[in-house]
Amino acid sequence: MSVPQHLEFFVDPSRCIGCRACVEACTECDTHRGEPMIHLEYIDRGASVQTVPVVCMHCEQPTCAEVCPADAIKRTGDGVVQSARKPRCIACGNCVVACPFGVPELYIDRAIMMKCDMCYDRTSVGKKPMCATVCPSQALYFGTREQISALRPQSMPTNTFRFGEQVIRTRVNVMVPRRPAAPAQIDVTAAMDERPPRRAVRLPVVGDDPDPFAEVEV
Amino acid sequence: MATLPVDDMAITRAFGPHLSPRTRGSGSDEPERLVKTHCCFCGQQCGIQLKVKNNEVIGFEPWEDFPFNRGMLCPKGVKRYLQGSHPDRLLTALVRDPSVESGFRPMSYDAAIERAAREIRRIQDQHGPAAIGLLGGASLTTEKTYLLGKFARVCLKTPYIDYNGRLCMVSAGAANKKAFGIDRTTNPWSDMVGTDVIWVAGSNVAECSPITTNYIWQARELGAKVIVQDPRITPIARTCDLYLPIRPGRDAALFAGVLQLMIENGWIDRDFIEQETVGFEAVAAYCATWPVSRVAEVTGVPERSIRKAAELWGTAKSSFLFHARGIEHHSNGVQNALGTINLVLASGRIGKPKSGYGTIVGQANGQGGREHGQKCDQLPGWRDISNPEHRKYIASVWNIKESDLPGPGVDAYEMFRKIDAGEIKGLISICFNPKVSLPDNQFVTRALEKLDFYVAIDFFLNDTARHADLVLPGSLQEEDEGTVTQVEGRVIKINKAVDCPGEARQDWRVIQDLAKALGRPHGFTFDSPRAIFDELRVASKGGVADYSGITYEKIEQQMGVFWPCPSDDHPGTPRLFEPGSDNPVAKGKGRFYFPDGKARFNVADYRPAVDDASAEYPIFLTTGRVVSQFLSGTQTRRIGPLVKHYPEPRIELHPRLAEKLGIADGAWATAETRRGAITLRAMVVTTIRPDTIFIPYHWPGDKSPNRLTVAAQDPISKIPQYKVCGCRLRPADGPPAYAQEREAQQ
Numbered sequence: 001m002s003v004p005q006h007l008e009f010f011v012d013p014s015r016c017i018g019c020r021a022c023v024e025a026c027t028e029c030d031t032h033r034g035e036p037m038i039h040l041e042y043i044d045r046g047a048s049v050q051t052v053p054v055v056c057m058h059c060e061q062p063t064c065a066e067v068c069p070a071d072a073i074k075r076t077g078d079g080v081v082q083s084a085r086k087p088r089c090i091a092c093g094n095c096v097v098a099c100p101f102g103v104p105e106l107y108i109d110r111a112i113m114m115k116c117d118m119c120y121d122r123t124s125v126g127k128k129p130m131c132a133t134v135c136p137s138q139a140l141y142f143g144t145r146e147q148i149s150a151l152r153p154q155s156m157p158t159n160t161f162r163f164g165e166q167v168i169r170t171r172v173n174v175m176v177p178r179r180p181a182a183p184a185q186i187d188v189t190a191a192m193d194e195r196p197p198r199r200a201v202r203l204p205v206v207g208d209d210p211d212p213f214a215e216v217e218v
Numbered sequence: 219m220a221t222l223p224v225d226d227m228a229i230t231r232a233f234g235p236h237l238s239p240r241t242r243g244s245g246s247d248e249p250e251r252l253v254k255t256h257c258c259f260c261g262q263q264c265g266i267q268l269k270v271k272n273n274e275v276i277g278f279e280p281w282e283d284f285p286f287n288r289g290m291l292c293p294k295g296v297k298r299y300l301q302g303s304h305p306d307r308l309l310t311a312l313v314r315d316p317s318v319e320s321g322f323r324p325m326s327y328d329a330a331i332e333r334a335a336r337e338i339r340r341i342q343d344q345h346g347p348a349a350i351g352l353l354g355g356a357s358l359t360t361e362k363t364y365l366l367g368k369f370a371r372v373c374l375k376t377p378y379i380d381y382n383g384r385l386c387m388v389s390a391g392a393a394n395k396k397a398f399g400i401d402r403t404t405n406p407w408s409d410m411v412g413t414d415v416i417w418v419a420g421s422n423v424a425e426c427s428p429i430t431t432n433y434i435w436q437a438r439e440l441g442a443k444v445i446v447q448d449p450r451i452t453p454i455a456r457t458c459d460l461y462l463p464i465r466p467g468r469d470a471a472l473f474a475g476v477l478q479l480m481i482e483n484g485w486i487d488r489d490f491i492e493q494e495t496v497g498f499e500a501v502a503a504y505c506a507t508w509p510v511s512r513v514a515e516v517t518g519v520p521e522r523s524i525r526k527a528a529e530l531w532g533t534a535k536s537s538f539l540f541h542a543r544g545i546e547h548h549s550n551g552v553q554n555a556l557g558t559i560n561l562v563l564a565s566g567r568i569g570k571p572k573s574g575y576g577t578i579v580g581q582a583n584g585q586g587g588r589e590h591g592q593k594c595d596q597l598p599g600w601r602d603i604s605n606p607e608h609r610k611y612i613a614s615v616w617n618i619k620e621s622d623l624p625g626p627g628v629d630a631y632e633m634f635r636k637i638d639a640g641e642i643k644g645l646i647s648i649c650f651n652p653k654v655s656l657p658d659n660q661f662v663t664r665a666l667e668k669l670d671f672y673v674a675i676d677f678f679l680n681d682t683a684r685h686a687d688l689v690l691p692g693s694l695q696e697e698d699e700g701t702v703t704q705v706e707g708r709v710i711k712i713n714k715a716v717d718c719p720g721e722a723r724q725d726w727r728v729i730q731d732l733a734k735a736l737g738r739p740h741g742f743t744f745d746s747p748r749a750i751f752d753e754l755r756v757a758s759k760g761g762v763a764d765y766s767g768i769t770y771e772k773i774e775q776q777m778g779v780f781w782p783c784p785s786d787d788h789p790g791t792p793r794l795f796e797p798g799s800d801n802p803v804a805k806g807k808g809r810f811y812f813p814d815g816k817a818r819f820n821v822a823d824y825r826p827a828v829d830d831a832s833a834e835y836p837i838f839l840t841t842g843r844v845v846s847q848f849l850s851g852t853q854t855r856r857i858g859p860l861v862k863h864y865p866e867p868r869i870e871l872h873p874r875l876a877e878k879l880g881i882a883d884g885a886w887a888t889a890e891t892r893r894g895a896i897t898l899r900a901m902v903v904t905t906i907r908p909d910t911i912f913i914p915y916h917w918p919g920d921k922s923p924n925r926l927t928v929a930a931q932d933p934i935s936k937i938p939q940y941k942v943c944g945c946r947l948r949p950a951d952g953p954p955a956y957a958q959e960r961e962a963q964q
Binding site for chain 2 (some may be wrong): 014015017018019021023025026028045046047048050128130133134135136137138142145151152153154170182184185186187188189191192193195
């Protein structure tokens with residue numbers, strides 16, 4: 001049982017509508033006892049309706065595993081970083097602090113860290129992860145590179161990220177606009193004026209220094 | 219007697235809404251079977267598989283083969299199964315009893331049916347057949363809505379039947395009939411991908427019809443420009459190419475102005491207009507009174523954006539226009555919808571693979587539920603109850619004398635006025651919660667209190683049913699089978715997953731049991747939904763909404779059948795108005811459903827809203843939905859994970875307005891109109907016009923914005939004007955009483 005290499009996970013925050021179908025679908029699974037393993041938050045609801053879904057990025061060299069003193073976090077051969085193994089996890093929370101994407105969560109009452117394992121029970125038997133199956137705007141997509149490039153010609157997948165000195169490559173991809181994205185609509189008054197102010201929130205895109213996502217490789 | 223038997227809080231303590239003790243399925247618990255069916259909520263009607271074990275729905279599995287949603291679901295779809303096995307579920311009939319703490323005591327089903335029949339007979343003997351009214355709903359299967367229409371006319375012999383689609387699809391339906399002669403979205407959604415421009419007029423697509431978001435954004439990936447017209451920046455508006463921040467209630471002015479610019483610039487299809495439409499000249503003359511400067515002044519949309527909209531729409535080679543309640547919930551709702559249709563007809567872009575027009579339906583059967591006779595003026599197959607030919611045909615199907623068929627009744631709100639006036643003395647309701655969902659709902663409450671006898675059929679005790687003398691336990695969607703027609707005009711099949719619990723009965727059986735107890739069983743002896751559907755096929759035959767060639771088997775084989783489908787060997791009609799197509803009205807004269815085969819331009823004039831913002835009430839109040847709740851919340855306010863997402867209504871307002879009024883984010887604020895006042899927490903966001911506030915409408919009582927809304931209605935469609943009225947807003951003196959007394963969802 002393994003997740004086929006040609007099937008990949010693609011996250012496109014620009015498509016997120018904040019509906020939480022992914023979160024609710026995730027709670028249906030017993031392997032993490034009904035806790036959602038996906039984070040979905042408004043960036044700043046007062047200023048925008050933009051929300052962002054975060055799944056485990058499944059790093060090639062997982063920081064969470066590297067800092068785990070109990071060696072409880074394993075990366076399987078198919079590139080999936082598994083949730084903490086119960087017999088080993090000592091619930092120290094090192095992984096929670098170390099993960100650059102803020103993914104793992106500590107469940108103190110159960111004395112274990114749990115995180116997204118890319119629906120291993122589904123993906124290892126040929127199904128899509130539950131969140132990517134239900135996502136009504138397909139901000140979460142699971143399929144091949146050929147499929148995503150046909151579906152999303154205006155953006156491209158990236159899986160290399162820099163956090164300070166640390167460069168991280170991941171099995172999960174984030175879709176990045178090929179051209180600087182048009183400013184999003186965030187304040188109605190900007191659209192009401194004859195001459196809208198030249199300000200807009202921009203998603204991190206390729207070439208935006210000193211953005212932490214700047215030196216992405218594609 | 220239809221006053222509340224005891225204090226509302228006492229009823230709430232007994233009957234909820236309580237949150238489901240379950241919050242999730244039993245995951246690894248293996249189901250006995252998977253039932254392929256559809257979601258019970260909105261008009262998208264996503265395919266879903268329900269996991270069933272021991273006569274209980276224990277979870278869901280995506281249905282990736284169903285072509286419309288391919289496994290996709292919104293959070294309501296994901297958690298919809300939690301409405302089953304719910305502690306609030308009505309398992310017996312209930313009879314009003316002020317002497318018991320909860321206000322109701324159980325009664326045996328058979329005794330309740332007998333009692334309901336006795337009361338109906340008593341009222342009809344004293345006051346005539348028209349003293350009984352019947353309210354239905356568009357979340358029911360088409361079989362049930364057909365049966366209700368027949369029950370009113372044949373069994374009760376009353377003209378007074380109407381349905382909650384009066385709050386939903388009637389402006390669109392009336393406009394479609396006036397312009398095209400047929401009331402249905404023109405294309406399947408898959409046609410959208412590859413189009414040049416998509417105009418979304420007054421539709422919070424991402425929250426109210428989430429799956430449509432993916433279609434629109436897939437079209438955008440391939441180059442479509444997206445125009446969104448809304449007083450709020452909803453998620454679909456956030457990334458649109460052109461956002462039109464329209465002032466509530468001004469939509470017809472915007473459409474007239476855009477069409478005027480199209481005419482001025484020659485961006486219209488003269489050949490199409492000349493050969494396939496009538497009425498353009500009058501429309502052009504009207505639009506000439508709307509120069510862009512006037513449009514900008516009235517609508518609050520800048521001139522440059524109006525010009526840009528006209529250019530994008532006018533110069534496109536292919537296009538889609540969608541609208542929903544945002545432009546339809548107005549006393550000018552039909553005119554607003556006609557305004558959009560004028561833009562479509564002037565472009566000539568209709569009846570083509572990448573070009574079309576559609577109205578986004580709200581309820582599960584918002585389409586099918588408006589076609590087969592639960593509307594006050596309608597008979598099956600979209601026939602007209604005032605048309606002698608139509609009456610004759612349906613009377614023959616129902617095996618009654620045409621003269622025994624009542625004439626047209628009145629709309630649902632007018633029925634409450636007739637209750638208030640003492641003309642309607644008895645009420646039967648199903649699938650409708652008017653105490654929450656109708657505007658100026660304190661009037662609705664006062665009217666309910668005047669009823670001599672009220673029987674409600676429901677699965678939970680909704681807010682309106684608390685006024686009932688008798689409550690008959692009906693069925694959840696998953697406890698019955700039947701068809702619904704979803705947003706694209708695709709007739710699909712709801713499949714039964716579990717049996718009704720306790721003494722609850724499938725709704726069609728309840729109706730038939732009533733007919734039998736009334737001693738008028740003629741025409742109400744069906745043994746299954748399939749048998750009802752077979753009669754409906756005959757009744758719709760030859761009508762505009764022709765289902766005669768649709769069978770349960772064909773639906774299953776084809777994953778749905780688009781009506782019209784006039785014969786057994788007909789595959790259905792995914793796309794309307796294709797060149798060379800024919801229909802029973804035009805009879806070869808053209809592709810639109812009029813005797814000359816031509817589409818109609820209609821002058822779509824702007825009229826100011828009733829009770830518009832004024833010096834006294836200077837802010838626009840508009841209402842709508844949130845993604846985690848559905849309509850009056852009877853089901854979704856009982857599902858814990860959905861309640862947690864957005865527990866209580868909040869007043870959305872812009873920081874500019876908040877600053878001016880001294881209202882902080884999260885603080886209590888009181889909104890007041892000429893009808894009443896409610897106090898809710900404020901939510902300060904830049905995503906709404908500073909002259910407008912928004913309140914979602916899913917909650918009852920002191921949390922209900924329909925205490926504030928105005929009962930003005932469109933003169934043609936009778937849809938209420940939910941989307942605008944003048945309002946005041948001020949910081950509240952303190953928290954409202956309900957904050958201590960009630961749980962969030964109550």
